[in-house]
Amino acid sequence: xxxxxxxxxxxxxxxxxxxxxxxxxxxITVLFGPSGSxxxxxxxxxxxxxxxxxxxxxxxxDVWQDEANGxxxxxxxxxxxxxxxxxxxxxxxxxxxxxxxxxxxIPSQERRISIEQVVAILGIEHLLERRIHKLSGGEQQRVxxxxxxxxxxxxxxxxxPLASLDIQRKQELLPFIRRLHEELHIPVIYVSHAxxxxxxxxDRVVLLKQGKLVGAGALNEVLxxxxxRGSFGSLRVGAVLDARVARHEPQYGLTQLEFKGQFxxxxxxxxxxxxxxxxxxxxxxxxxxxxxxESPTSVLNILKATIVEIxxxxxxxxxxxxDIGAPLIASITRKSLAxxxxxxxxxxxxxxxxxxxxxxxxx
Amino acid sequence: xxxxxxxxxWVTLRLAAMTVVVLLIVGTPLAWWLAHTRSRFRPIVEAxxxxxxxxxxxxxxxxxxxxxxxxxxxxxxMNFTLAFTFTGLVIASVFYSMPFVIQPLQGAFEAAGxxxxxxxxxxxASRLDAFLTVMSPIALRGYISAVVLGFAHTMGEFGVxxxxxxxxxxxxxxxxxxxxxxxETMEFAQAHAISxxxxxxxxxxxxGVYVANRRFPIxxx
Numbered sequence: 001x002x003x004x005x006x007x008x009x010x011x012x013x014x015x016x017x018x019x020x021x022x023x024x025x026x027x028i029t030v031l032f033g034p035s036g037s038x039x040x041x042x043x044x045x046x047x048x049x050x051x052x053x054x055x056x057x058x059x060x061x062d063v064w065q066d067e068a069n070g071x072x073x074x075x076x077x078x079x080x081x082x083x084x085x086x087x088x089x090x091x092x093x094x095x096x097x098x099x100x101x102x103x104x105x106i107p108s109q110e111r112r113i114s115i116e117q118v119v120a121i122l123g124i125e126h127l128l129e130r131r132i133h134k135l136s137g138g139e140q141q142r143v144x145x146x147x148x149x150x151x152x153x154x155x156x157x158x159x160x161p162l163a164s165l166d167i168q169r170k171q172e173l174l175p176f177i178r179r180l181h182e183e184l185h186i187p188v189i190y191v192s193h194a195x196x197x198x199x200x201x202x203d204r205v206v207l208l209k210q211g212k213l214v215g216a217g218a219l220n221e222v223l224x225x226x227x228x229r230g231s232f233g234s235l236r237v238g239a240v241l242d243a244r245v246a247r248h249e250p251q252y253g254l255t256q257l258e259f260k261g262q263f264x265x266x267x268x269x270x271x272x273x274x275x276x277x278x279x280x281x282x283x284x285x286x287x288x289x290x291x292x293x294e295s296p297t298s299v300l301n302i303l304k305a306t307i308v309e310i311x312x313x314x315x316x317x318x319x320x321x322x323d324i325g326a327p328l329i330a331s332i333t334r335k336s337l338a339x340x341x342x343x344x345x346x347x348x349x350x351x352x353x354x355x356x357x358x359x360x361x362x363x
Numbered sequence: 364x365x366x367x368x369x370x371x372x373w374v375t376l377r378l379a380a381m382t383v384v385v386l387l388i389v390g391t392p393l394a395w396w397l398a399h400t401r402s403r404f405r406p407i408v409e410a411x412x413x414x415x416x417x418x419x420x421x422x423x424x425x426x427x428x429x430x431x432x433x434x435x436x437x438x439x440x441m442n443f444t445l446a447f448t449f450t451g452l453v454i455a456s457v458f459y460s461m462p463f464v465i466q467p468l469q470g471a472f473e474a475a476g477x478x479x480x481x482x483x484x485x486x487x488a489s490r491l492d493a494f495l496t497v498m499s500p501i502a503l504r505g506y507i508s509a510v511v512l513g514f515a516h517t518m519g520e521f522g523v524x525x526x527x528x529x530x531x532x533x534x535x536x537x538x539x540x541x542x543x544x545x546x547e548t549m550e551f552a553q554a555h556a557i558s559x560x561x562x563x564x565x566x567x568x569x570x571g572v573y574v575a576n577r578r579f580p581i582x583x584x
Binding site for chain 2: 080081086089102105106
């Protein structure tokens with residue numbers, strides 16, 4: 001598996017970025033942190049736009065920066081696609097010319113992505129002959145993504161490309177970003193401070209705070225780890241699962257999802273059977289039951305789980321880390337913990353009151 | 364117009380064109396540096412560039428004459444003098460018209476910022492490629508202002524020309540000095556003709572610049 005290894009130590013008058021990074025590059029890696037945590041600076045370092053003595057960066061087997069040996073490839077010599085917060089389209093060119101700007105500058109044998117592909121994925125066919133200033137913000141950002149893709153990059157860097165858009169446009173664009181990754185297999189590094197974007201996009205999360213690396217790992221590990229729970233604000237995510245659509249029950253308005261042999265119901269989705277969807281569960285929506293309840297219950301979603309760990313949260317509540325084939329957290333009261341006598345290793349049933357598809361999540 | 368007036372017009376146009384060409388070549392990197400540097404020397408360089416706006420042209424002309432003359436540093440170095448030659452006049456005009464070319468360019472580069480260039484680099488454009496295909500078109504209004512103002516300002520110079528170039532017909536005699544000569548010899552009709560021509564020309568040039576730049580301010584002090 002290819003890896004990205006980087007070390008940067010950059011001092012600014014009011015800010016100090018000091019980060020060592022070693023992550024697999026497959027999938028979507030989200031750099032997450034509050035504003036001012038150095039996400040954008042780190043991304044600019046990865047692109048070679050910010051330099052500092054001692055900087056080092058290696059992608060797969062290619063060293064792009066090794067300041068110890070006085071070496072730093074400029075951005076235009078790196079196979080990187082970069083999408084900035086603002087679209088930064090060239091106003092003196094049409095949409096088509098913007099898209100072809102980078103495409104024309106790479107050797108033809110390195111062109112793995114065609115303009116037809118990009119136009120289809122991003123849905124920008126009808127915009128091609130327009131002038132830039134006639135486009136909406138969302139349209140401009142789609143063109144900017146397309147323009148970057150057409151350089152057939154080995155690594156795609158996205159710096160909060162949705163930050164300047166309203167919620168509706170965001171929801172329009174997020175599936176595009178997911179799709180372009182799934183269809184074109186380009187590793188993506190995505191800067192965001194929006195938890196909803198993480199939940200929808202991330203395979204892996206890198207947490208930053210005040211210019212320092214707080215932690216890094218697979219999305220579910222990071223979300224369910226006690227160590228990082230403060231990093232996500234008040235939202236207490238219990239789990240994010242990539243489940244498969246098993247069947248639809250239109251008469252009840254429900255869709256059944258399968259995850260590692262267990263089943264979950266969500267509201268009816270217009271997604272084909274066999275397709276993958278990502279759902280999340282808040283830890284406060286999970287309650288625990290010992291042994292199967294004989295009497296019927298109105299709760300539809302009941303998962304078999306094993307207790308892994310019990311973590312103190314505050315005076316009245318604890319988090320119970322469960323294994324359902326993936327980590328899942330249940331937030332319960334200390335009183336319930338004592339009444340049930342829960343212990344690590346114990347088998348329980350997790351009753352889940354609500355399962356949300358990520359599109360439904362608002363901040 | 365007499366033949367001498369026509370020859371003065373020709374010298375003037377050549378001088379203005381040469382000056383603008385030299386200033387665009389020298390001025391583009393200098394304006395770019397001024398627009399983006401964080402160097403503490405920046406205000407000093409900016410002040411030097413703006414000096415010709417406030418300095419009496421004769422002062423500027425005097426120092427250039429001394430520098431270019433046979434006993435000046437340049438004259439000794441090259442062992443010949445550029446004073447009272449067309450080349451010397453171009454050198455003097457370059458200094459004299461510098462702020463009128465540098466400042467619009469600097470303003471245009473500052474307004475554009477580095478963002479479009481970074482975008483071009485991320486699309487595999489080398490530094491020169493990115494500058495030519497992205498920054499120059501974005502700064503086009505600045506370039507138009509620079510060319511027009513630089514050209515027109517060079518056409519109107521008098522003191523510097525007189526000091527450095529003298530008034531040698533066909534070589535360094537330009538329209539503004541021709542007017543002076545006509546007045547001295549009481550040829551008011553000829554003086555009128557050239558003066559009116561320059562007045563209307565200058566007005567039309569400025570009108571053109573302001574109409575073209577209504578939405579983009581020209582940065583000239």
